Amino acid sequence: GAGVSQSPSNKVTEKGKDVELRCDPISGHTALYWYRQSLGQGLEFLIYFQGNSAPDKSGLPSDRFSAERTGGSVSTLTIQRTQQEDSAVYLCASSSRGQGNTIYFGEGSWLTVV
Amino acid sequence: QQQVKQSPQSLIVQKGGISIINCAYENTAFDYFPWYQQFPGKGPALLIAIRPDVSEKKEGRFTISFNKSAKQFSLHIMDSQPGDSATYFCAASYNYQLIWGAGTKLIIKP
Numbered sequence: 099g100a101g102v103s104q105s106p107s108n109k110v111t112e113k114g115k116d117v118e119l120r121c122d123p124i125s126g127h128t129a130l131y132w133y134r135q136s137l138g139q140g141l142e143f144l145i146y147f148q149g150n151s152a153p154d155k156s157g158l159p160s161d162r163f164s165a166e167r168t169g170g171s172v173s174t175l176t177i178q179r180t181q182q183e184d185s186a187v188y189l190c191a192s193s194s195r196g197q198g199n200t201i202y203f204g205e206g207s208w209l210t211v212v
Numbered sequence: 213q214q215q216v217k218q219s220p221q222s223l224i225v226q227k228g229g230i231s232i233i234n235c236a237y238e239n240t241a242f243d244y245f246p247w248y249q250q251f252p253g254k255g256p257a258l259l260i261a262i263r264p265d266v267s268e269k270k271e272g273r274f275t276i277s278f279n280k281s282a283k284q285f286s287l288h289i290m291d292s293q294p295g296d297s298a299t300y301f302c303a304a305s306y307n308y309q310l311i312w313g314a315g316t317k318l319i320i321k322p
Contacts, residue, residue, distance in 0.1 A: 102255075129308060140314040141256070141301065148308060189255050200246070201310065203255030 100124075102204035104190050110210045111180055119175045119207045123192030131201060132165055132175050133189040141189070147173065180211045214239060216304050218313025226321050231289040233316045235302035238283065242304035242311075247276065247287050250299045250315075259300070260287070292320045 103122040111117050123130050132144040143157035147167045158164070162180075167173040177184055187206040193199045217236045225231045235245075246261035262269045262276040262285065269276045275288040289296055297320045302313040 131310075138317075141312045143310075143312075146308060154308075191255070200258045200261070203257065205253070205255050 102190055102192055102202055104188075104204035104207050106207055107205065108208045108210075110212060113182060113211055114179055116176065116178045117180055117209060119177075119188050119190075119209070121173045121175070121190030121192075121204060123171065123173070123190070124202055127192035127194050127202075128170065129193045129195060129199075129201070130167060130173050131191040131193075132173070133191065134159075134186045135189055135206070136186045144175070144188075177209075180209075182211045185209055185211045214309075214311050216302060216311045216313045218302050218316060220316060221314065222317040222319070224319045224321060225292045227292060227294060229292050229320075231292045231296065231318055231320070232286055233300055233302070233318070234284065234286045235304075235313050236282075236284045237304045237311070239304070239306065239311075240283070241306045244305040245276070245278065245285050246303050246305070246310075247274075248301045248303065250301065256301055289318075292318075294320045294322050296320050 102124055105120045128149045130147040134142040134144055145165045146154040162178045165175045187208050189203050189206045191201040191203045193201040219234050244263055247259045248256035249259045250256040260271050260274050260276055262278050264280050267278050273290045278285045300316045303310045
């Protein structure tokens with residue numbers, strides 16, 4: 099596709115359940131970011147992947163959060179034992195190098211934990 | 213040192229007026245300063261960006277002014293239109309790190 103694709107666009111889950119959010123970056127982009135944005139708030143960095151290098155996981159808020167990127171392309175963000183405070187929009191972005199280059203965002207996955 | 217401070221938090225401007233949003237940073241290693249525009253329900257999209265070797269960059273009605281000595285940069289939107297109503301984020305980049313401002317909600321009144 100032409101842009102960053104994220105699925106699902108909306109997810110309602112019960113507290114305590116696990117969720118998986120998927121990101122399909124722009125073809126050829128080696129860098130991939132996950133951000134979290136709470137309603138009306140700024141962008142909270144979660145994790146960064148660049149090629150085959152070890153990811154920067156410094157933004158993951160707890161060990162309930164994990165992400166992987168298979169084959170240097172599609173990424174999955176997993177949240178285990180969801181809590182109400184996990185409710186937010188999860189944004190994925192990709193760029194061609196990740197260094198001083200434009201990053202392109204998907205439209206996000208809106209997660210609501212009830 | 214890694215913070216980017218953005219102001220104001222919200223801004224209301226009359227149609228046709230000039231909208232000005234300011235950002236300040238501390239880390240002199242930052243070498244790329246983009247502005248992103250976000251509409252409700254959408255992901256942020258790059259609006260305009262500047263590198264520290266220039267003091268100003270203009271694209272249509274949008275201008276970035278960059279003051280390296282003061283470690284400040286600003287976005288100016290000339291002839292502001294209702295369609296410019298959105299949230300604007302500044303950012304500063306070093307290597308792959310992007311440090312984001314907190315965002316400015318801009319409302320253009322018709």
